[in-house]
Amino acid sequence: MSYYKVHSLEQYFKHYNKSLREPRKFWDRIADENFTWYQKWDKVVEFDMQEAEIKWFLNAKVNITKNCIDRHLAKRGDKTAILFEPNNPKEEAQHISYNELYDRVCKMANVLRSQGVEKGDRVCIYLPMIPELAVAVLACARIGAIHSVVFAGFSASAVASRVNDSECKMVITADGGFRGNKTIALKEIIDEALEKCPTVEKTLVVKRTNTNVNMKEGRDLWLQPLLDKADANNVAEIMDAEDPLFILYTSGSTGKPKGMLHTTAGYMVYSAYTFKNVFAYEEGDVYWCTADIGWITGHSYIVYGPLLNGATTVLFEGVPSYPDFGRFWEVVDKHKVTQFYTAPTAIRALAKENWEWVNKYDLSSLKVIGSVGEPINEEAWHWYNDHVGKKKSPIVDTWWQTETGGIMISPLPFITPTKPTYATLPLPGVQPVLMDDKRNEIEGNQVVGSLCIKFPWPGMARTIWGDHQRFKETYFSAYPGKYFTGDGALRDEVGYYRITGRVDDVVIVSGHNLGTAPIEDAINEHPAVAESAIVGFPHDVKGNALYGFIILKESGESRDRENLKKEINEHISSHIGPIAKLDKIQFVTGLPKTRSGKIMRRILRKIAEGDFSNFGDTTTLLNPEIVEEIKDNRI
């Protein structure tokens, strides 16, 4: 029996139990049967969860790009690997076959080597969502260079701090990038960043927007002429299972971003296995994840997971609102997309618009639709289910983190019955537990607690670049011997998990623990409300009280504000209880969000407290201007 694919609910439980009883045998079999190795492992896993030391597939030798590309060439050489859909719908889509991807990655790998990049060197990739981004990532992996993709929306100072933290030797960028009706001057941002980056020796520049840029003598090189001269064959570097594959920065709760380090073999096995199962991937599917490769979702589920399975993966350069709010659905229709994976923030933004934008297009190719990045509220879940999935394509609400490398808790489509707002069951190999304040494991169902994982899985991050102590303290100290996710969750009567949000989003009002997510859910159901964020602020009597920041729908704009406030509180009262009523309600036109769509509650909390002095690390903030507006109108 193969463990690579789960085919039924009964089999899910079989595989799950196998992975509990014999995790080594379970992963051994998956790794053995589905990848090509130069040399197999001596031992499946070795770990010390107290010291945060984890190793998988010890002493195995492998190259992830041989598994993503080379091994598919015999059977799928002409099949489309990457389907590039440009920002401008009038620009032609590009179908890059596996053969062509091989050529492009080999050439790029040879260019990197000829420019002095060696195994173990760090390369910062700061590119828009164009094929060169995926090619650069894979070329690094091919020669054993550690890629550090920085989302091409970060500011110069954010780039500089990431480049310096991991001492990158090279930056790969573009003259500019297209995003909706804007162009972004990427090279200019890099020029500014590199004034403070002494370790960078070379930058390679892709031509995308044809804007004029400064090329610094001795440092900056146009990429295309180098590629034109490069050899289209490249012998992949033989990597140890635990050699670093990439660094990806994720914002910490304070100060400096954390460079999460992922290694080679475990990440490969885990991203491939989870992709296959969570998206019920079958040969011939056209899979589309709308994330940016600058986030972990793009690493695992645009590049590595799909290519490891020989899939066709759509790479979309644009945004959901350009040229209009039908773009996502136009692309699904145009390329007959079978799996569509996006974030609740995008779903909510589109749900605010007329659903005619969806109905204009034929979405009948869709089989599975997914959600990732934050808790999906009930209203958005239903909109997604009704208008996009047409109640026939299951929604996979996938819970995971940059740190976990791949999806951890999610329904398996056509196997696990879905339940709105629930990520449902752990994937085989994943052992979640809920912990109480006294650090005891909470047994049984219908319980809430802090979400931990009590056994290692292959895809987990191994350390924070340059700071193992911080890795240990952040993830392995709160509950000794367990990985602490930082999220809270509830387990319902059948054992389904619902992620309620970061544990620090819990507010204690008059001694009651209130998760802000369910309150936001309730508020968002009010017909006049588009989106909301709730935080606690100190209160003389209650200890804490609740402050609500609320965005109205267009239809709510004309309503009397005082009446609306009353209605919203009555709504909360009847949905959750009077204890969850808001003391203060401020109507806002936007919420401070990270570039990946997560609300930065830390900033809202400061504003609610009336402390405007130090908002901490705001480099990941997408819309700094909204902070000023919210501050000015604070109640």
Ligand code: 7RM
């Ligand atoms: C993949 C990703 C991780 C944090 C995580 C959660 C939240 C992600 C869900 C979710 C509820 C989900 N990586 N989160 N997915 N919360 N339901 N399906 O987003 O490192 O950027 O963020 O995102 O709080 O800890 S991430």
